[in-house]
Amino acid sequence: CRIVVLISGSGTNLQALIDAARNHDLNDAQLVGVISNRPNVGGLKRAEQAGIPSVTLNHQDFPSREAFDSALLEQIEQWRPDLVVLAGFMRILTPEFVQHFAGRMINIHPSLLPKYPGLHTHERAIAAGDAQHGASIHFVTADLDGGPIIVQAAVDVLPDDTPTTLAQRVQAQEHCIYPAVVRWFSAQRLTMRAGAAYMDGKPL
Ligand code: GRF
16 A cells, blocks of 8 residues: 655654554555655655655645645656545645545544634634543545544543643644554555445444
């Protein structure tokens, strides 16, 4: 199973996948390419250190979202992936792009969706006084952070949590669940049909 990872930042989720692949925890999944829409981010160094080919496609170099997405699609397809993994990729993708990879693109979002799609999720969970917060992995559809959920991990919100301390505990969970989901996908256990996610043929 060939995997392309899209990033925008520090790439700690990418690192979790690199480490899992190295430990043979991803089945036959291979990380074949990494793309960042931001130059010089930490995740690109992680890819380089792991010997994974990487490319920067700076969205600011493109005249429109459509132009960026078509260059992105072309670059991804050069690596012939079975799965596209969004790991802290902070760009909204066009419906055409999303449709092209329907059922073979997943995203991790730092909230217990459907709560808090979009940005600043840790701040919002604390401001709302939530007892629990977490992360969700979902198939990507044209509905932003709204695709069918594959798995979620919850953490307790502690009385003295700041967005930073809460984010750290959520991210530790992200680094456990993302490799697991990639392993399931590579074992062909996960599918998306008619806008719903299935594991071993059973609805999730
Ligand atoms: C993660 O918390 C992810 O859920 C969010 O952005 C963060 C990316 O972190 N969308 P990293 O680049 O994997 O370190």
